Amino acid sequence: MAKLQMSAAGLETELNPMQEGDDMPSVDEPHPLCWFCRKKPATELYIQPKSTKRVCATCLDRLQVQDAYEHAWLHFLVLEDEERYEEVLAGIGAFLEANRHRDHDQWLARSITRDRSSVLFEAGRYAEADEACDAWGRFPFDNVTDRWFHGSAKAQIVQALGRPQEALAIFEEAFSHQDPRYASAIPYYLHWLVDFSDAVGQPVDEKWRRVAEAGAEDFAVEMPVRDSLGESMLALAEMTREMPSKRQREWEATHGGGTGEDKP
Amino acid sequence: MDDPREDAPTDPYRTRGAFALSAFRRERASGGRFAWAALLATCVAVCVAPMGCGSSEEHAVAPERTQGSLPARTVRALQACAEEGTGRLRRQAYEIGFKVELTDDRVQAVAPKGPRLDDAGLERCMMNALRTMADAGFSTDRTELVSYGGHLPARGVLANVTVLPEIVKLAEVVVAGPGGVTIVVVVVVVVIAAVVLSEDKPQEEVVEAIKRWPRKVLEKCQPRFDECLGNQYQPDWNQEMFGEKKDCRSCFDECKKDKGQWPNYKCPPPGWKPN
Numbered sequence: 119m120a121k122l123q124m125s126a127a128g129l130e131t132e133l134n135p136m137q138e139g140d141d142m143p144s145v146d147e148p149h150p151l152c153w154f155c156r157k158k159p160a161t162e163l164y165i166q167p168k169s170t171k172r173v174c175a176t177c178l179d180r181l182q183v184q185d186a187y188e189h190a191w192l193h194f195l196v197l198e199d200e201e202r203y204e205e206v207l208a209g210i211g212a213f214l215e216a217n218r219h220r221d222h223d224q225w226l227a228r229s230i231t232r233d234r235s236s237v238l239f240e241a242g243r244y245a246e247a248d249e250a251c252d253a254w255g256r257f258p259f260d261n262v263t264d265r266w267f268h269g270s271a272k273a274q275i276v277q278a279l280g281r282p283q284e285a286l287a288i289f290e291e292a293f294s295h296q297d298p299r300y301a302s303a304i305p306y307y308l309h310w311l312v313d314f315s316d317a318v319g320q321p322v323d324e325k326w327r328r329v330a331e332a333g334a335e336d337f338a339v340e341m342p343v344r345d346s347l348g349e350s351m352l353a354l355a356e357m358t359r360e361m362p363s364k365r366q367r368e369w370e371a372t373h374g375g376g377t378g379e380d381k382p
Numbered sequence: 383m384d385d386p387r388e389d390a391p392t393d394p395y396r397t398r399g400a401f402a403l404s405a406f407r408r409e410r411a412s413g414g415r416f417a418w419a420a421l422l423a424t425c426v427a428v429c430v431a432p433m434g435c436g437s438s439e440e441h442a443v444a445p446e447r448t449q450g451s452l453p454a455r456t457v458r459a460l461q462a463c464a465e466e467g468t469g470r471l472r473r474q475a476y477e478i479g480f481k482v483e484l485t486d487d488r489v490q491a492v493a494p495k496g497p498r499l500d501d502a503g504l505e506r507c508m509m510n511a512l513r514t515m516a517d518a519g520f521s522t523d524r525t526e527l528v529s530y531g532g533h534l535p536a537r538g539v540l541a542n543v544t545v546l547p548e549i550v551k552l553a554e555v556v557v558a559g560p561g562g563v564t565i566v567v568v569v570v571v572v573v574i575a576a577v578v579l580s581e582d583k584p585q586e587e588v589v590e591a592i593k594r595w596p597r598k599v600l601e602k603c604q605p606r607f608d609e610c611l612g613n614q615y616q617p618d619w620n621q622e623m624f625g626e627k628k629d630c631r632s633c634f635d636e637c638k639k640d641k642g643q644w645p646n647y648k649c650p651p652p653g654w655k656p657n
Contacts, residue, residue, distance in 0.1 A: 154626050166614070181627065188611055188631045195604065229631060236635050261623065263648060267636055274639065299623060303647045306640070363647070369619035 152177050179220040187213060187226060191233075203241040207234060228257040235271065244278045251275055262297040263307075269293060270310045277317060286314040296329060302363030304333030308351035315348065322348040330354060336364045451553040452569060455518035459511035460567055461557045467504030468559025477566040478505070482512055484573050489516050491601050495570070512569065520571075602642035606651070607634040613652035624648045 152160045152174035160172035164181050173181065190213060194206045214221075214230045221227055235250035251272045259265045269292020277285035289310050308330055315322045327341075330351050334341045339361070342353035362370070452460075479495040492509045499505045550571040558564045610630035633649035644651070 168613075169615070184627065184629075185614075191631055191634075192608075192611075199600070229629075232635065233631065236638070260625075267632070267639075271635075271639055303645075306643070306645060306647055309640075359643075359646070365623065366619045373618065 154181060176222050180223060180225060183217050183220050183226050186217070187229065198237065198240065201241075203237055203243075206237050210234060210237075224257060228254065231257065232268075232271075235275070239271075239275055239278070244275055248272070248275045248279065262295050262300050263303045265292050265295050266303070266307050270307065273310070273314055277314070282314070282317040286318055286320075289314050290323075293326075293329070296332070298332070299365075301332045301336035302365060304329060304336070305351075305355040305358045308333070308355050312348040312351055321346055322351065326351075333358070337361045338364070338367075450520070450550055450571075452512075452555055453515055453518035453520050456511055456515040456520070457555050457557075459514065459518075460508055460555060463504055463507035463511060464557040464559040464563070464565055466559075467501055467507055468561070468563040468565070470501040470504065471559075471563055472500055474562065475564050475566075477568065478508070479568040479570065480509065480512055482515065482569060482571045484516065484520075484571050487516050489513050499565070508567065599638055599642040603634055603637035603644065606637060606644040606649075607631075609651060610634070610649050617650055620648070620650060 150159060152158045153164070153171040154173050154177035158174035158176065160174055162173050162175050162178040164171045164173045164178055190209070194209055197203075197205045197209070210230050210233055214226060217226055231250060231254040235247050235254055238244075238247035238250055241247075251268070255268050255272065259268065269289045272292075273285040273289040276282075276288055293307060293311065308326075311322050311326055324347060327347055330347070331341050334354055337358040339354075339357060342350050342357060344350040344353055476497070476499055478497060478499055481491075481493050481495045482489055483491040489512065492512045494505060494509070550573055552569045552571060555567045555569075556564055557567060607630055610628055610633060614628050614630060616624055616626055616628055628649045630649060633645050636645045636648075637643060
């Protein structure tokens with residue numbers, strides 16, 4: 119089993135010697151495209167406990183860096199829990215420096231900027247968290263849900279800084295970016311509209327009803343009828359949380375329900 | 383799973399919960415009277431005196447009620463755990479304690495206290511059983527709880543709300559599994575009620591209140607983060623939207639910011655089959 123570790127010297131990722139199993143694909147076998155980017159030739163093996171994937175060298179870096187960073191957070195979370203925020207900030211900063219040369223698509227830099235904002239927010243250092251959040255926002259978003267997530271985080275910081283009206287405006291701007299392909303994520307974000315509106319003593323603006331309805335449609339349900347739009351939104355979020363999205367229903371209808379996750 | 387926060391010196395619940403449970407254990411060991419006298423004396427000394435002299439509230443101990451019992455459904459669930467899991471235990475008899483945090487008649491957190499079982503699966507099963515105790519019918523007397531407010535030390539003033547903790551020790555439950563293995567289950571419930579004191583909302587205190595992620599949020603998110611790390615590939619139906627690999631750290635951050643709701647839409651749990 120391959121195991122990723124941070125080296126003691128420099129927090130770089132390294133891959134332990136692989137133990138090849140009978141079902142392990144060989145790099146010599148013809149496989150035209152990288153499993154991860156589906157663009158470059160797959161020349162490397164990305165080995166995980168439950169499966170091995172053929173990837174290009176660039177994506178191997180990306181995947182190993184992500185694994186190492188996420189597992190490093192198991193340690194950082196302990197520090198964060200003990201309110202040792204400076205150590206967390208120093209740790210993630212050192213991780214970035216040690217792995218920057220492998221961060222070909224800026225995934226690590228973006229993640230660390232986001233997490234830096236989060237740690238600073240938790241430490242109560244809102245002005246710095248705000249700056250880090252802005253820096254995070256300067257990275258390109260992968261999809262609209264990333265933009266919504268950033269908007270909700272930024273709005274939380276601004277609210278903590280005592281500017282609730284601005285917080286609502288920030289989230290509304292982020293949430294105004296819609297993409298029908300991501301309608302299933304809409305219900306997850308509706309409560310922010312309710313929360314930030316509540317904070318300024320306003321009902322949720324009726325202009326968001328259509329967006330909420332799009333979320334309901336994706337789950338093939340009607341918008342719950344409640345006394346206010348905000349309450350309807352919260353009810354919708356609760357109702358759909360354990361329901362399959364349109365995308366999942368369609369995929370299972372055509373593929374028979376296999377998940378494909380971590381298949382050996 | 384042991385919560386590392388249990389050792390945080392600034393966690394008032396640890397002080398109170400640990401004290402209550404240790405007092406309870408001393409009572410069990412010595413026949414009871416001395417321990418309860420000590421508990422009462424300590425409560426008077428620690429709760430009342432500091433309020434008069436302005437000492438830190440961190441060392442205050444909330445009065446402990448000895449009343450109540452686990453709902454029958456929860457006891458049955460604990461028994462089911464024992465029947466399924468005691469075969470993996472090495473000894474014949476155990477005593478295990480749990481601390482349950484309850485807010486608004488909802489269980490927010492369950493943590494083991496004191497001696498542990500030597501089978502983590504059985505312990506998890508029991509913690510899951512306790513997590514449902516509110517739904518199974520456990521409730522606290524809110525009127526009585528609020529009436530204690532004048533005597534209780536405040537955990538902390540959050541804007542116009544004061545959070546009042548109360549410790550309720552439940553009658554112990556004995557469950558048994560195959561082969562006569564017995565487990566004494568001791569449950570201490572920490573009840574937290576919010577009482578509105580005034581309409582003022584000083585901004586600094588609001589800010590202070592949201593400064594820390596509530597522990598219950600972390601307790602919800604961290605297991606999902608661990609689970610995500612153990613199953614990082616997106617299911618097929620989600621790959622077109624979110625790529626081949628889950629971004630577990632991002633999902634964890636979103637979970638924390640979203641008050642403990644895991645973003646299933648981009649990091650679906652392994653084998654997730656929604657209804």
